[in-house]
C-alpha cells in the first residue's frame with residue numbers, strides 16, 4: 379500500500395494529464411460521432427450549385443430545302459410564256475429585261491432565264507448520281523438556271539432565323555457552270571452574300587462543268603438572323619447553264635460538308651453589295 383501511495387505521489391501530475399487528455403478525447407469523439415450520425419440521417423447542408431448555362435448548338439443543316447428536294451411554286455408566266463419554279467423556302471428573283479445586271483450597271487438583262495428543278499431521270503446516265511460527271515449532289519433533284527443566248531441575272535434568297543447570336547456559322551453553296559465555249563472570264567459569274575457581305579467568282583475561276591463551292595463564315599448578329607443570297611449572271615448573248623444543289627449552313631465547329639470541293643474563287647472581288655436589288 380505504501381508503494382502504491384508513493385507511486386501516486388510521484389506520478390500524480392502525469393496521471394492527471396493522462397486522465398485529462400483521455401477525457402478531452404472522449405468528449406471530442408462523442409461530438410464527432412454525434413455529427414456523423416446527424417449527417418447520415420439526411421440532414422445534409424445543401425450548398426447552391428452555380429452552373430454556367432450551356433448553349434445548345436444545333437448541328438443540323440439550318441438551310442431549309444437546301445437540296446431542292448421539297449418541291450416548288452410555279453411563278454407567273456414570264457417572257458415567252460416561261461413558267462419558272464421558285465423552290466419552297468427560297469425566294470427567287472429575276473432581273474427584269476432592260477434592268478442592269480448585279481454589280482454591272484452597264485450591262486442590261488435581255489432575257490428571262492429558265493429556272494427549274496431537274497430530276498435524275500431527266501439527265502443522261504453520266505450526269506445522274508453516281509455517274510462520271512454527276513449534276514446532282516444529293517437526292518433526286520438539282521436546281522438549274524439557264525438561257526440559250528441572252529444576258530440575265532437571277533437570285534435565290536433565304537433568311538435563316540432563330541440562330542444563337544454570337545455563334546459563327548459556315549455557309550457552303552456548291553455551284554456548277556457550263557460555259558459553252560465562253561471566251562470572257564466575266565461572261566458568267568456567281569456570288570454568295572451573307573447579310574450583304576460576299577463576293578463574285580468568275581466563270582474561269584469556277585471552271586467549266588465542275589462543282590465548286592462558295593463558302594463563307596459569318597457570325598450571327600443579335601437578331602439571330604443570317605440572310606443567304608446566291609446570285610448568278612450571264613453577261614453576253616451566249617448560252618450559259620448554272621446548277622446549284624445541297625446548300626448548307628452549319629456551326630463552324632462542324633466540318634465542311636464538302637471539304638474536298640474546290641472553292642469557286644480564291645479571291646473575293648467584292649465584299650459588299652454595290653447595287654442592292656431587293657424587293
Ligand SMILES: [Ca+2]
Nearest residue numbers: 445516517519
Ligand atoms: Ca438535291
